[in-house]
Amino acid sequence: MTRGRADGVQKKRLITFLCVVAIILGIVYFYDGSSFGSQVHNGASSLRKLGSSYLGGDDNSDSDSKDEATFKFGLEDGEDGMVPRSYPVCDDRHSELIPCLDRNLIYQLRLKLDLSLMEHYERHCPPPERRFNCLIPPPTGYKVPIKWPRSRDEVWKANIPHNFLAKEKQDQNWMTEKGEKIIFPGGGTHFHYGAGKYIASLANMLNFSNDNLNNGGRIRTVLDVGCGVASFGAYLLSSDIIAMSVAPNDVHQNQIQFALERGIPAYLGVLGTKRLPYPSRSFELAHCSRCRIDWLQRDGILLLELDRLLRPGGYFAYSSPEAYAQDEEDLRIWREMSALVERMCWKIAAKQNQTVIWVKPMTNDCYMEREPGTQPPLCRSDDDPDAVYGVKMEACITPYSDQTQRTRGSGLAPWPSRLTSPPPRLTDFGHSIDMFEKDTFRIWYRRYGKEGLRITGIS
Ligand SMILES: *[C@@H]1O[C@H](CO)[C@@H](O)[C@H](O)[C@H]1NC(C)=O
Ligand SMILES: *[C@@H]1O[C@H](CO)[C@@H](O)[C@H](O)[C@H]1NC(C)=O
Numbered sequence: 182m183t184r185g186r187a188d189g190v191q192k193k194r195l196i197t198f199l200c201v202v203a204i205i206l207g208i209v210y211f212y213d214g215s216s217f218g219s220q221v222h223n224g225a226s227s228l229r230k231l232g233s234s235y236l237g238g239d240d241n242s243d244s245d246s247k248d249e250a251t252f253k254f255g256l257e258d259g260e261d262g263m264v265p266r267s268y269p270v271c272d273d274r275h276s277e278l279i280p281c282l283d284r285n286l287i288y289q290l291r292l293k294l295d296l297s298l299m300e301h302y303e304r305h306c307p308p309p310e311r312r313f314n315c316l317i318p319p320p321t322g323y324k325v326p327i328k329w330p331r332s333r334d335e336v337w338k339a340n341i342p343h344n345f346l347a348k349e350k351q352d353q354n355w356m357t358e359k360g361e362k363i364i365f366p367g368g369g370t371h372f373h374y375g376a377g378k379y380i381a382s383l384a385n386m387l388n389f390s391n392d393n394l395n396n397g398g399r400i401r402t403v404l405d406v407g408c409g410v411a412s413f414g415a416y417l418l419s420s421d422i423i424a425m426s427v428a429p430n431d432v433h434q435n436q437i438q439f440a441l442e443r444g445i446p447a448y449l450g451v452l453g454t455k456r457l458p459y460p461s462r463s464f465e466l467a468h469c470s471r472c473r474i475d476w477l478q479r480d481g482i483l484l485l486e487l488d489r490l491l492r493p494g495g496y497f498a499y500s501s502p503e504a505y506a507q508d509e510e511d512l513r514i515w516r517e518m519s520a521l522v523e524r525m526c527w528k529i530a531a532k533q534n535q536t537v538i539w540v541k542p543m544t545n546d547c548y549m550e551r552e553p554g555t556q557p558p559l560c561r562s563d564d565d566p567d568a569v570y571g572v573k574m575e576a577c578i579t580p581y582s583d584q585t586q587r588t589r590g591s592g593l594a595p596w597p598s599r600l601t602s603p604p605p606r607l608t609d610f611g612h613s614i615d616m617f618e619k620d621t622f623r624i625w626y627r628r629y630g631k632e633g634l635r636i637t638g639i640s
Contacts, residue, residue, distance in 0.1 A: 281306040282449055326442060336442045386530075401596040402463060411439075415445045427450045465491075497541070499538070544581065560578060
């Protein structure tokens with residue numbers, strides 16, 4: 182092959198490559214544009230649905246008009262439609278903006294939210310004219326985050342410029358400031374001596390071997406509500422358990438930000454009026470350590486939401502004064518909670534020191550044996566327990582599907598073989614185990630050949 186021809190081939194390749202890139206960019210751009218448009222629409226209509234008295238921005242007009250001038254959407258009408266310009270950087274004041282969880286916005290829009298139901302901690306997205314189209318700047322002095330696993334125990338102070346929590350929770354060993362860093366000794370309100378010891382004692386209460394909460398892979402998914410800086414979740418990772426930690430952006434500002442900076446799965450959320458964004462039967466264990474949730478409110482609606490999220494035989498570990506304190510008020514709450522969970526067919530698996538662990542039934546049998554008219558009722562048969570986005574919670578018990586009733590439990594394989602074995606609940610959606618295996622075989626074989634099959638364990 183001569184040199185000239187080789188150059189020609191390369192040129193052709195380069196041109197093809199550039200064309201492909203241009204086409205992809207075009208598609209991405211138009212796709213983004215249209216999805217942005219539809220979000221705008223949804224956001225506005227959901228706000229209207231909330232029955233909000235939305236003021237359209239004439240409130241606080243001086244500061245806002247300045248905002249809008251600075252943060253105008255970085256797009257211009259060019260000859261062939263919209264042409265992207267560069268995006269401006271937001272004002273430093275917005276360095277912690279979370280668009281749908283912005284308390285200033287809620288205040289300015291005068292949404293009529295029920296504070297006692299925690300609605301102000303739920304998502305309320307801004308109408309189009311209130312959206313910022315600018316890049317969020319990092320806080321001053323921001324450093325490249327410390328890597329996992331060291332980040333479990335220390336993060337840069339500059340990256341989360343809030344020392345309120347460190348001061349407030351100093352005595353409880355949540356976290357302390359040390360030079361340029363914040364140190365997490367692994368304590369919590371109810372596990373002053375460290376999350377590791379606390380987790381081992383929970384496993385011990387349940388008679389799990391070697392005090393390992395993982396219980397041979399049978400506990401893999403955990404939901405930690407009111408999680409603080411998520412040390413509980415952080416210390417579960419070494420037992421091969423993943424915990425989703427949830428807390429609102431409340432007086433303990435940015436507890437979730439600390440969790441994420443540490444590298445622990447977490448999100449801002451609240452048990453308020455809407456279902457948490459998980460299908461039914463997602464977690465093997467729920468945990469609340471002094472999470473300050475009133476579980477008795479509204480006919481137990483919040484406890485019933487946890488119940489929806491727990492798998493058959495799932496646990497709820499609860500460490501709170503009601504579980505041990507002997508004063509009149511705590512005793513009253515304990516009695517009422519005990520009565521409620523009994524009607525929900527939960528049983529005490531273990532109770533020790535400051536902690537009680539309840540277990541949810543494996544089947545519908547106990548629900549069916551309740552006296553007619555027992556509260557809380559079973560959910561309506563047309564309720565979809567897996568519909569979650571924007572779905573209101575209801576104070577009812579989610580019964581198990583026919584499949585669960587038949588297999589008398591979730592039938593899930595322990596972790597890690599669960600990763601590749603078909604989840605029995607597929608039959609709820611009309612998919613057979615056979616289909617799952619064929620599909621897995623086809624896809625993995627096509628993409629990765631024999632090596633793919635080795636990964637999935639299919640022979
Ligand atoms: C309960 O207390 C005993 C003795 O004080 C301790 O060994 C154990 O770990 C504690 N259990 C829990 C669940 O905290
Ligand atoms: C754990 O073992 C003790 C002693 O054998 C027993 O009394 C208790 O019921 C067991 N607890 C659980 C949750 O299995």
